[in-house]
Amino acid sequence: MIERSYEKYFRQNRLPHLWCPGCGNGIVMKAIVQAIEKKGWSQDNTVIVSGIGCSSRASGYMDFDTLHTAHGRAIPFATGVKMANPNLNVVVITGDGDCTAIGGNHFIHGCRRNIDLTVVLFNNNIYGMTGGQASPMTPLGKKATTAPYGSIDRPFDACKLAEAAGATYVARSTAFHVQHLVKLIADGMDNKGFSFIEALVQCPTAYGRRNKIGDPAKMMAWMRDNAVMKTAWDKLSEDKKIGDKFPIGLFYKVEEETYNDSYEKVRDIAGGSLR
């Protein structure tokens, strides 16, 4: 066999990764490096920044300049990297807890600034690493160690949140829809500005088991059976958008000035432009 070309983007001496059998994180990590390969980004010019959580462990397996930061703080670190050197391609890896709980404010303000980052949210609907506490993206009625009778807190739709806060590229896919996910991440990388891609992933250990959803393949079959492409979703009448059905695809895209460009104007006015 000819070794797959994406293998060069992994730190081979760190594999196999530590994720549980059937965890969806590995699928999304591969989708990210395949998108990077598609864009032709070099390993020396690309920085991967992650927060804390099972999903955020991905940066440790990826052979780029990587930053494994503090819980919820990946976007601020990434902002610093991009401001210090706007020529770098900066990818953020974050979890639903990391991004929308402890890091919620950093998330909306990153969107608001339209800082040129590609943020991939690994949404497993739970705090995986710490054993299954409810996150702001745990669906209503689903069980968690902190919601033994089912969650009563209405979940965030992180895509709607990103769009409302000012992100200029917003999309969602799943660990089942691998090629679709690769394309959406790659398109997000093309966008100059804050690009947000939510990737649904199965966490069989901390979420699936507690909610009796079954094995990893069953969790992925659920994604296959319930995800509806945006174009089809928009044609559905409201009474059909029920149960577990949810839309995937590109939700929003607009051109806006990036934070680096705005800041450059400040530099010009202040007389300190390096350009």
Add this chain to the structure above:
Amino acid sequence: MKSEFTLKLDRCKGCGICAAFCPKQVLALDKLGKIYVADSEKCIACGQCELRCPDYAIFVDKVKEEKESVT
């Protein structure tokens, strides 16, 4: 069309995702929970197993069947 499998068994965690999404029931888990090719003849080299393996442990390539040499 024939297919050639490469298994990196030190990476395989026996999750069963590849076997579940194989349309031809080619793959199965052995007693130790590692994947093996149970029925390679049925394989259509669609690559669904490789596509979704979270551990990059299974690879499938199409191999052209050798033309019978006429001498």
